[in-house]
Amino acid sequence: MNFDEIKKEIKDIHAGIGIKSEEFKITTIDGQQALKNTFDSLLVGPGIATYFTQKNKLYSFCLYWGLNEEEKCVQEFDKFLETASIY
Secondary structure: OOHHHHHHHHHHHHHOOOEEEEEEEEEEEOOEEEEEEEEEEOOOEEEEEEEEEEOOEEEEEEEEOOOOOHHHHHHHHHHHHHHOOOO
């Protein structure tokens, strides 16, 4: 799958969980391009998901946070992504 196909699939899934807002951007994890999706949902709340493909499989890292925890959680998630290794 390319990022446009992944984005379409995500939007289809998000249609069922009441997305209030979402943003997509290309980022890098361990030297490999990934699709980062920041969103806010009526059903599950705010979160970030990062998607990448490896050996014909789709992988993701997701993070959801509670009220007033966004800044710290996003910082920790970004630190995690900086140290993640993809083989």
